[in-house]
Amino acid sequence: MSGRQFVLLTLNGISFGALLFLLSSGFTLIFGLMRIVNLAHGSFYLLGGYVGLTLMQNGQSFWVAMIGGALAIAVLGFVVERGLLLRVRGRTMPEVLLTVGLSLIFADLALARWGGDPILLDRPSQFASTVELGGVTYPEFRLLVLALGILLAALMWILQSRTRIGAIIRAGVDDREMVSALGINVNAVFTGVFVFGALLAGMTGVIGGVFLSLYPGADGEILNFALVVVILGGLGDLRGAIVGSLLVGLIDSFGRSLTPSLSYFLLFAPMALILIFRPRGLFGRATVN
């Protein structure tokens, strides 16, 4: 492998990792607090992308599409959480299976509305060109995704460790009963976190539409990546989501280029190792299970 190829693959891996972080940070936050795995998270991603597509078809810019996709999915997340998940609160398996049922419905409705052909969204005009970086020519958009990932990580870090809401969330992860006993409306916190996760998923969908393209089945594929990220990093942990995303992004990037047919398996191997030697994930805590 030449030095330039190495740089290119590394950049690809890191920027894909940043995209994965945008998605899996919300995913892992929802799990950490609510103890549910939102298996409709991939659907949120895909639907967000499609909403962005419709906005862009109507002449809106990428930025409007990104915000519109995020807001639309945040509303959807609110409806799902208040209308359905709240009814089975506290029972893990029904909650998770409910999201499975929802993902089937969303996938079918998306197919009905937006068709089955893969669609690549246009890059924002401000970031449509390329730059020279370490001897390779690299698209600016991917660097933008990387910047967004870093920005979100920093924001969430501050939110979690420096604000009152962050303190409530951290306390809720450790002991839900105690938090509600202190007079905090835990249900409102749950809804807030779920909607925030949905918002991030919808936003990532529009970005992913430029990055990877949108097609039926993209929901399951991206969900699988997010699952591997959180299994590697440990469910419910921000550091885990960062490290897991970068690992998965890099493994996927190098795997695709070196052994295209085995890239899926390459993703699976470190996961298997983690499961055997450290089932909680790299940063997972014992209380999570």
Next chain:
Amino acid sequence: MATQMLFFGLFALSINLIAGYGGMVTLGQAGVLGIAGYGLGIFYTTYSLPLGVSALLAIVSTIVVAAFFGLLLVRASGVYFLMITLAQGMVVWGMAQRLTTLTGGDNGLRGIARPPFAVEYWSYYYFCLGVVALCVFLIARIVRSPFGLSLKGVREAETRMAPLGYDVKRIKLIAFTISGMFAGIAGLLLAMYNNFFSPPSVYVKASAEGLLMSILGGVGTITGAFVGSGVFVFVTNYVSGYLERWPTLLGLIFVLTILFTPDGVVGAWQRLVWAPLLRRFGAADEAELIEVGVGGGGLLSDRARKISKSEMSSTGASTSSEPSEPVEKTRARS
């Protein structure tokens, strides 16, 4: 259509075996089924081995893969278990898509034959009926065996089984492998039925549909799996002719089942119709038995909540006798 109901029912039953009786909900079972389907296709069409030999090799490979998957799963439970099975299923699907030289990629594998004595539509139906009946008989035996009871013990109170001297990991591994074998048999029947095997059969959606059948019918019951597969086959084959958005209908059925009858059609039947009938005719004991623990209804209903709560709080001692009660009752009956 009746033939489809049979092998989908067997598939749902294989999920039921670990989900309903063992409390391990899987979303990757279609991947296990796919190993058998692809195995049959590869051994039979690519290597031109006799059909019987191919089927046997396919089942052996399925058992090996299921055991390997099981090894990764034994330390996990609940949501972790579900996520890992999901990822495993996606790996099988990804390989089915990408290893085109072996699996034909999107085009799938064609030319998978039915047994020479069961080529006709109706004879294949009786062939499936025979195979599935044998499997149901075996599963019923397994469920009632001491092993089946210890599996229920793992479902009800995993943390309490180990101090009682049970090797929980071993029980889970064996259950997962056995379940994988039956899923594999369903996969063979599916591949022979279509003369064809392709990636959608192993996709996570197929796993979710299997779980849907299992839950719709009633987890932890044998008849439930076939009731569920009957509804599923009816919707996919019949309703789909009238309603273009039938997958949405399936999803809605799934969501409504979880919200309103978490113990499924069979569970609701037993609880609401059968138990009151028994009580009226003077069999109150048996009626109570049904109400206390119809199969694995507890997986999704309130009883499961009590258990998970008692496990979550470290002071499980005060509630310790209660969750294991259904196991005792079942044992007393047999």
